[in-house]
Amino acid sequence: MTYCVGLMLERGLVMMSDTRTNAGVDNVSTFGKMFTWEKPGERALVLMTAGNLATTQSVVSILDERTKAHGERDPSLFEVPSMFQAARLVAATLKDVIAAHADAGQRADASFNATLILGGQIKGGAPRLFLIYPEGNFIEAGVDTPFFQIGETKYGRPILVRAYDAAMSFEKAVKVMLVSFDSTLKANLSVGMPFDLQIYETDSLQLGRRIRIDPQAPYFERISTGWGEALKSALDSLPDFEF
Template sequence: MTYCVGLLLDAGIVLLSDTRTNAGLDNIATYRKMFVFEEPGERVIIVLTAGSLSVTQTTMARLREIADDPNASEETSLMKAPTMLKVADIVGAKLAEVRADVDQKLAMSQGVSASMIVAGQRKGDEMRMFLIYPEGNYIEATEDTPFLQIGEHKYGKPILDRVVTTRTSLKDAQKAVLLSMDSTLRSNLTVGMPLDLAVIERDSCKISQRRRIEPGDESFRAMSEAWSTALRDGFSQISL
């Protein structure tokens, strides 16, 4: 299992993913689930992945191979797509294609599933963020719903519902996604560190901030303890 979250704000985009994968309690590993496609100043695209590792890794490998091909077209390459909507179409089509391939090879099993968050901006266009479903279709983040989640999302959703709006600052947004992740880490052992955090400022068309948060990170630990204290204090002040 995994947990990934993305926020689409007036000021920019904030994305966070964990790195834990598991195929049983005795088979736990670390794999990056945040993938960056960037031409600074021209376009930046970040993909977060959740679900079957065989599907997500194969999908990202094929997307990267096409992106690196100088002869690729606007119809197939994330780095040449004319809009973020076309980027979502390309990712969705490739995810559905890989999932179908893997399902066919695993015909005797119950099939596999994977989902992705795709976010970014192309120079001259608006920032956009999409949640891509296993079948290749997608939904888009909006002003009414400025965040998207994949994986084990239920534990981290309440704080986002309460504090995140499109007007949230990038600094507060980072705090919100980290506390959302902290809640998930505490409640589900299949989600784990290290964490990958990325920030894209509006109209920069590049990664403005990128951070790997390792186990034992002092600032993350202090934030987690402060949040726990605030929750306990708030709980004790509520009367029936």
């Protein structure tokens, strides 16, 4: 399984993904699920993937090859004029890859499906964040829906819903996301470390800090231990039920 989160802030975007893939309890591997493309001063894009590994790797390879092929008819992420058009390109590529494994068009076997989060900014537009479905359609984050999750979403969602603030700093956003990931990690063995973190600051038009957070990272250990102790303390502070 997978857990990825893309968060929109006033300052920019924060993206985080886990790296575990599994095809059964005895076949666990580590694969990166975060991919980036950048032309400093012009555009910066981040893609996170969940679902069938062969499907997602094929999509990323196609997108990447198009950015390096000059004179080809197929558009690339370095040529599209807006983030909306970038989302359309990624969505169409995903749909085509899935259809190639299907018996008939969109009736693709669910085992080939994948879901993606695309975020970034292209010069002339604002930072944007999209959730792309295997059918080839997508939705965009906004004021009412300022973050997207893909993969094993249910365990980490409550902290995001309660703690999100568009005005918070990158540092606080990372803390909130790590709590969300820790909650998911504790509840589901199919999500695993290390985590990949990417920061993008509005109008910088270049990728910001990229960090890999390992299981032994001192800050993550503090977050994980502290969050567990805080939950226990909060529960103890509540009145007991009376029969």
